[in-house]
Amino acid sequence: MKKILTVLTVVLAMACGSSIAQQAAAATYSNSPGASYSGGFRSGAPLGRALSAVAQASAQGTIHTVTEGQSIQRAVEKAQPGDTVRVMPGTYRETVFIDKDNIRLSGVIEQGRWPILEGDGQLHDAILYSGNGVVVENFTITHYKGNGIMGQAGNNFEIRNNIIIDTGVYGIFPQLGKNGLIEHNILSGIEDAAIYVGMSDNIHVSHNEVFENVAGIEIENSRHAIVENNYVHHNTGGILAFISPGLPIKTTYDVIIRNNFIINNNLANFGAPGSTVSGVPAGTGILLNAADQVVIENNIISNNKTAGILISDHANAAYMTLDPDVEPNSDQVMILNNLMTNNGYDTTDQVRAVMTAYSKNGNPDIIRVGASKDSCIINRHRYITAGVDDFAQCDFGNTANIASYLLKEPAPARVISKSEQGKYAYLGICSGCHSYKGRLIGPPVEVIQAMYMNNPQGLADYIAKPIKKRKDYPDMPPQDYLRPAVRLAVANYLLTLSK
Amino acid sequence: MADSKTMLNPVLKALLLLFLLAPPLSAAQFQLSGQCPPGFDKNEQDRCILYTLYDQYDSIENAGVGGLTSSLPPRRDGFRPEQIDLGRYLFFDPILSGSRTLSCASCHHPSLGFSDGRGRSVGTGGIVLSRSAPTLWNSSFLNSFFWDAREKTLELQLQGPLYDPREMANSPAQLLASVNANAHYPALFAAAFPDGDRLASAGAVTLAQIYRAISAFESSLISLNSRYDRYAHGFHQALTSREIKGLNIFRSFVARCAECHQPPLFTNQQIAVIGTPEPEGMPLDVGAQTTYGSARLKGAFKVPSLRNIEHTAPYMHSGRFATLRDAVEFYTKGRGHAVPAGVTLDLHWHINEPNLSDLELDLLVDFLKTLTDEQFTPAIPSAVPSGLEPVGILPERAGLEQYNN
Numbered sequence: 064m065k066k067i068l069t070v071l072t073v074v075l076a077m078a079c080g081s082s083i084a085q086q087a088a089a090a091t092y093s094n095s096p097g098a099s100y101s102g103g104f105r106s107g108a109p110l111g112r113a114l115s116a117v118a119q120a121s122a123q124g125t126i127h128t129v130t131e132g133q134s135i136q137r138a139v140e141k142a143q144p145g146d147t148v149r150v151m152p153g154t155y156r157e158t159v160f161i162d163k164d165n166i167r168l169s170g171v172i173e174q175g176r177w178p179i180l181e182g183d184g185q186l187h188d189a190i191l192y193s194g195n196g197v198v199v200e201n202f203t204i205t206h207y208k209g210n211g212i213m214g215q216a217g218n219n220f221e222i223r224n225n226i227i228i229d230t231g232v233y234g235i236f237p238q239l240g241k242n243g244l245i246e247h248n249i250l251s252g253i254e255d256a257a258i259y260v261g262m263s264d265n266i267h268v269s270h271n272e273v274f275e276n277v278a279g280i281e282i283e284n285s286r287h288a289i290v291e292n293n294y295v296h297h298n299t300g301g302i303l304a305f306i307s308p309g310l311p312i313k314t315t316y317d318v319i320i321r322n323n324f325i326i327n328n329n330l331a332n333f334g335a336p337g338s339t340v341s342g343v344p345a346g347t348g349i350l351l352n353a354a355d356q357v358v359i360e361n362n363i364i365s366n367n368k369t370a371g372i373l374i375s376d377h378a379n380a381a382y383m384t385l386d387p388d389v390e391p392n393s394d395q396v397m398i399l400n401n402l403m404t405n406n407g408y409d410t411t412d413q414v415r416a417v418m419t420a421y422s423k424n425g426n427p428d429i430i431r432v433g434a435s436k437d438s439c440i441i442n443r444h445r446y447i448t449a450g451v452d453d454f455a456q457c458d459f460g461n462t463a464n465i466a467s468y469l470l471k472e473p474a475p476a477r478v479i480s481k482s483e484q485g486k487y488a489y490l491g492i493c494s495g496c497h498s499y500k501g502r503l504i505g506p507p508v509e510v511i512q513a514m515y516m517n518n519p520q521g522l523a524d525y526i527a528k529p530i531k532k533r534k535d536y537p538d539m540p541p542q543d544y545l546r547p548a549v550r551l552a553v554a555n556y557l558l559t560l561s562k
Numbered sequence: 563m564a565d566s567k568t569m570l571n572p573v574l575k576a577l578l579l580l581f582l583l584a585p586p587l588s589a590a591q592f593q594l595s596g597q598c599p600p601g602f603d604k605n606e607q608d609r610c611i612l613y614t615l616y617d618q619y620d621s622i623e624n625a626g627v628g629g630l631t632s633s634l635p636p637r638r639d640g641f642r643p644e645q646i647d648l649g650r651y652l653f654f655d656p657i658l659s660g661s662r663t664l665s666c667a668s669c670h671h672p673s674l675g676f677s678d679g680r681g682r683s684v685g686t687g688g689i690v691l692s693r694s695a696p697t698l699w700n701s702s703f704l705n706s707f708f709w710d711a712r713e714k715t716l717e718l719q720l721q722g723p724l725y726d727p728r729e730m731a732n733s734p735a736q737l738l739a740s741v742n743a744n745a746h747y748p749a750l751f752a753a754a755f756p757d758g759d760r761l762a763s764a765g766a767v768t769l770a771q772i773y774r775a776i777s778a779f780e781s782s783l784i785s786l787n788s789r790y791d792r793y794a795h796g797f798h799q800a801l802t803s804r805e806i807k808g809l810n811i812f813r814s815f816v817a818r819c820a821e822c823h824q825p826p827l828f829t830n831q832q833i834a835v836i837g838t839p840e841p842e843g844m845p846l847d848v849g850a851q852t853t854y855g856s857a858r859l860k861g862a863f864k865v866p867s868l869r870n871i872e873h874t875a876p877y878m879h880s881g882r883f884a885t886l887r888d889a890v891e892f893y894t895k896g897r898g899h900a901v902p903a904g905v906t907l908d909l910h911w912h913i914n915e916p917n918l919s920d921l922e923l924d925l926l927v928d929f930l931k932t933l934t935d936e937q938f939t940p941a942i943p944s945a946v947p948s949g950l951e952p953v954g955i956l957p958e959r960a961g962l963e964q965y966n967n
Contacts (some may be wrong), residue, residue: 162798187810187815191810193629193630195631208816216622216627216628217628231815236815236947238626240622262625310830311824337912384858387854425926474620477617479618486603487615487618488615490601491615491786495937544795544797546796562604
């Protein structure tokens with residue numbers, strides 16, 4: 064019953080759309096660039112300058128060189144924030160994980176010889192990072208089961224100049240990160256999205272070549288992202304902007320897709336059953352699903368057999384599970400000038416049905432199903448479309464004022480003062496065994512204060528390596544996992560407690 | 563901590579029984595602590611404010627999910643210390659149940675990871691319920707409650723078992739009558755809700771006060787200093803090399819555990835259809851289908867936190883898996899392998915076929931055991947104001963063999 068209702072709603076929406084269409088069809092022809100889009104985010108990043116997302120490499124950093132036969136991970140373990148791990152050409156079979164900040168993992172390419180990370184179809188991910196300020200560059204990555212490069216909540220990252228071939232689920236997958244640059248990579252043979260930006264903010268994806276993947280580039284549950292100057296060809300679907308269901312961050316908005324070549328994306332879908340991309344029809348140039356405020360500008364979109372641009376919603380996508388907390392429509396879509404030719408020449412039955420419902424003929428460049436509030440387009444007369452006749456005329460013609468949504472300075476770490484550090488550590492750890500007055504597990508704070516009143520360093524040293532002092536109390540476990548500065552801060556804090 | 567052993571010690575138990583035979587209890591016996599529990603600092607307004615080492619980090623959109631160094635979701639804190647301590651007495655007092663035999667702790671026992679060691683919990687009169695009791699650790703950070711996510715606050719959640727005729731089987735009228743008639747509770751409530759407090763009442767104890775006190779206690783159960791946490795904050799020696807390998811499998815995109823069990827809470831607080839089997843002979847539980855009124859959510863359940871997971875066997879919403887090894891193995895047996903014939907489930911897209919080896923499953927279990935931290939376990943009161951035995955009748959630890967297939 065519910066399904067029938069949905070279909071009816073769609074048909075009704077289509078019917079209303081076509082009556083407005085008659086008026087809109089007489090619309091404006093525009094060759095002038097017009098006003099510039101102001102975007103949804105002011106990054107302050109300057110126009111006409113090389114982009115970067117990490118702080119300048121510090122001159123003091125140590126370089127740890129790894130040669131074939133050695134372990135990259137050992138070098139990462141030795142590296143301190145600010146250091147570079149330099150990997151010489153050769154083959155390396157390992158998972159490299161970076162759980163610290165400001166590490167540059169940099170391959171060296173010599174006369175065509177690259178450092179190759181080889182997963183042998185057994186290893187899970189090639190490179191995992193959770194630290195901030197991580198750079199990964201100049202690697203060939205192949206035959207991993209999971210991802211090529213995966214970020215988990217690392218901010219301020221740069222992933223560039225990598226070749227990622229025939230490896231796992233995603234090629235480059237920064238997740239839950241802020242301020243990241245993905246540029247000059249080549250990715251092919253990925254069974255989901257080659258470049259998958261998930262639940263992230265302020266991202267720039269440019270100058271990548273992605274081909275023969277299920278999805279070329281996917282911006283998902285993310286905000287303030289620009290995808291530009293990429294060569295996206297021979298995938299199942301070229302560039303996707305989605306809200307995927309079942310994730311803790313529920314929006315995608317403020318995305319600019321511009322100046323890309325999106326060509327011949329007709330590869331048969333080889334996505335894993337149940338994955339969100341497994342339902343992407345082969346031959347889709349750009350696919351929007353539930354994403355809002357997406358600008359599509361100056362792309363060359365050609366020879367995609369289903370449609371050049373497909374705008375959909377969750378209700379019309381069988382591959383989307385239900386998420387009651389997601390707004391499921393693609394609203395505020397903005398289609399500026401694009402070169403579109405020879406799309407939709409061998410389209411799906413579903414798209415044909417939409418064309419029929421709108422009484423349209425020919426091979427579709429642009430198709431819209433489901434509601435799409437407050438969307439706009441310019442020069443709509445150039446394309447064969449269904450479902451966009453009721454879009455307004457955009458009152459701007461370009462996005463030239465926006466160089467990037469990267470932050471002007473790297474996203475700052477939250478700063479906690481030294482004295483506050485002591486309080487956090489005392490309450491987070493010490494207070495389980497010590498209270499000011501009275502016995503919990505260890506002696507009361509006032510007793511400790513009497514012993515160490517003028518000797519915070521002595522107390523800081525003691526907690527790192529406690530020795531038994533009182534027969535009537537259990538042994539204190541060493542708190543050596545706290546950094547020396549934090550141990551001193553907690554000692555200082557404890558000695559000043561008065562209640 | 564010494565108190566918590568009381569119930570396990572037969573000699574003390576006998577002494578306590580003797581003591582209970584000689585009412586009335588002295589008023590001085592019950593005094594609410596003015597100190598905040600561990601992890602909390604008392605501010606100028608006498609409210610307990612939580613401090614955690616994760617407060618030094620941020621997270622995208624402040625969602626409280628991420629990687630090793632991400633902030634936590636918004637928390638519930640700011641209760642008076644007396645409210646928290648009053649909640650502790652209520653939590654362990656069987657006066658809350660209609661039959662005066664069950665307390666909250668009967669299904670959420672501190673020695674059993676604030677769960678009950680059973681696949682499905684036991685309610686009033688020994689009735690076996692349909693779902694497993696979730697842990698209460700870190701409830702402060704949750705934004706929905708029950709396996710089917712049907713309530714959004716602790717206050718609403720606790721009224722579920724309190725008044726369910728199969729669970730604690732009380733009624734608001736009986737609860738109010740018994741608390742107000744008690745020799746100690748009215749004075750304790752007056753101390754916890756002094757004049758000027760939002761919930762202060764001139765005369766009798768109110769339901770809102772009872773709900774708030776229990777919620778205050780539940781919000782105080784903080785577990786964030788496991789060996790994993792020490793690794794996360796930068797002390798990499800805190801985990802063994804096997805455990806680190808397990809962590810890398812856990813967060814890999816092959817196993818994808820961390821895609822839903824996201825740090826730092828090890829849940830992303832979503833509902834997900836994953837298609838786990840029910841115990842033999844039990845019909846399919848439709849879960850959040852009922853909450854949201856959509857068949858597309860048939861079999862959806864809340865993603866539980868994995869903190870202290872080592873102590874809350876058996877696993878899944880109806881306890882089908884006796885061990886952690888069985889629970890992790892479920893995920894590698896194939897997408898939808900346990901969905902009953904004739905049932906269609908809209909499985910979550912992260913449920914796939916990772917083909918993990920036996921060794922990899924063992925390493926995952928090793929890693930999960932690094933999420934254990936019970937350092938802030940509160941003491942079980944040696945006596946509660948009703949004079950009943952604290953905790954009430956604790957369901958015996960269930961024989962797990964029946965689920966082991």
